[in-house]
Amino acid sequence: MAISTSRPQARNQSSDDGVARRLLDSSAQLSYDPLTEVDWDTPLDTDFHGASPEWSTLYGTAYWNEMTDAQRKALTRQEAASVASTGIWFEMILQQMVLRDIYAKDPTDDTFQWALTEIADECRHSIMFARGAKKLGAPAYRPHRVAVELGRFFKTVAFGEAAYAAILVAEEVLDVMQRDWMRDERVVPFVRTINNIHVVEESRHMKFARDETRKHLARAGRLRRRIHAVLIAVAAYVIVTSMVNRKVYANAGLDEERAVREAKANEHHKSMMRASCSGLMEFLSSVGLLTRPALFFYRRAHLI
Template sequence: MASSTARPRTQDDRPPGGDVARRLLDSAAKLAYDPAVEVDWETPLDKRFHGASPEWSTLYGTAYWDEMTEEQRRELTRQEAASVACTGIWFEMILQQMVLRDIYTKDPTGAEVQWALTEIADECRHSIMFARGAAKLEAPPYRPHRFALELGRAFKTLAFGEVAYAAILVAEEVLDVMQRDWMRDERVVPFVRTINNIHVVEESRHMKFARDETRRRLAGAGPLRRRINALVIAIASYVIVTSMVNRKVYANAGLDERRAVREAKANEHHKAMMRSSCSGLMEFLASARLLTGPALVFYKRAHLI
């Protein structure tokens, strides 16, 4: 009679991506943060500081920026940083649902599922951290516009495989570059610098996994599937990036909203900052053959390329 005891998992039995997941689990065990403890939530907001590096403001380099007082500039960057944080919460909620759905039927004793659960736990802490950070910046709870919210609702329900992981990668990579600047900038209020440092360190693991999963899921994909998914990823990227700064930040900073929106849309400096921040991401998407002609239309509209 055959033994009823399950045999040990061998190297050949392990799911693809398991080696990467095991290394990321080891990394998370060695270096992880608790924002409730690490971030200084008690010290009152010091309004002598910016909320983000001024060069990342959507109005930096415009005629309007030149007319603003230093106080207005600092208030604007605080409102913009809060808007980016709120958009981050929105997408992290989408991310968590996609990852949970992806691992729903997989082996929970495997490293891949355990890493996915670790990533979800990270994102829960990040969302709370961003929410508390936005509140401390004295900003309202910014939300993407209704159309983006409904597209997100559909995307989190329908996206799977390389579409889900590549979209996750886009959102994380765009945030990563700007936050690396903010966390080193002494003009930025200290508690925001701490938030950015925590996010950069922990998201570096998430980006590694997203890149690995995107490559793995695309292995053997036919040309039609690749073209369709490239377009879906590009549309999702466009919605994410264009939702980062809510137009209400300008009025809340005491500015003329219509003029600010008009000048922000024409701001070549900010467009150049976005393109430079996404050079590595675009190289990856190109190597994965996801920069098709139709996809490029949306990346160019979002000023990512």
């Protein structure tokens, strides 16, 4: 992060600090406490979906057409819980990267204070997702061990634009699908509230991630850009392919092997993912991070 240390008073903003100040003001005006905003007490109504059915990994497949309405709803509840669990996993990575980035920097700067505000948001979101997954009747879905170890490596080595662009990738993908879920009356009300909270607060995080990515890239050489472009793409691939755990199918009462097979071949879901990432891909292209090697991983993840 570029931080000004020359201003004598907070009101004498540097241009780098202006975005952070606006985000702090926005957070002060519009933030939520999930513990009081979400209806945690009403028992789960199984007549509702957990996510918009069009976002199900099986929607549009032969298996989906054979499923009963109750099975479809059970599946979307498990899938929503899996997405939430993946969100927790990445939010823990995000927090560590941001903390490392601001370590030993000027705590009086708005950028430093916004970074801590974002971390506080992510802590609340993780608790919210955890409680939401439990209420959906799902187990603790965890990414595959390889993904966990890759995440451990990434959070250790990623810095600058690699860290912030990867944060943006994870948040953008979730943002589009959750905007659909929060407006969908077929989705159980407490999940709609969770999605609304996340969309509102993550919009500030995405603004900050875009700004930080641009600022760091302004100081990056050609080789660093090319290396980080691939690192970000690999992170995107791991995140996206970890969103829906294969165990969701068995936990929804389905044939796991058949469901996995049909989900992998589901062109409808692939097109939904590509559409959700169109704005993200435009941004990555505009800052020079959509290189040919990086495109390989985005295509494998069906993001482009």
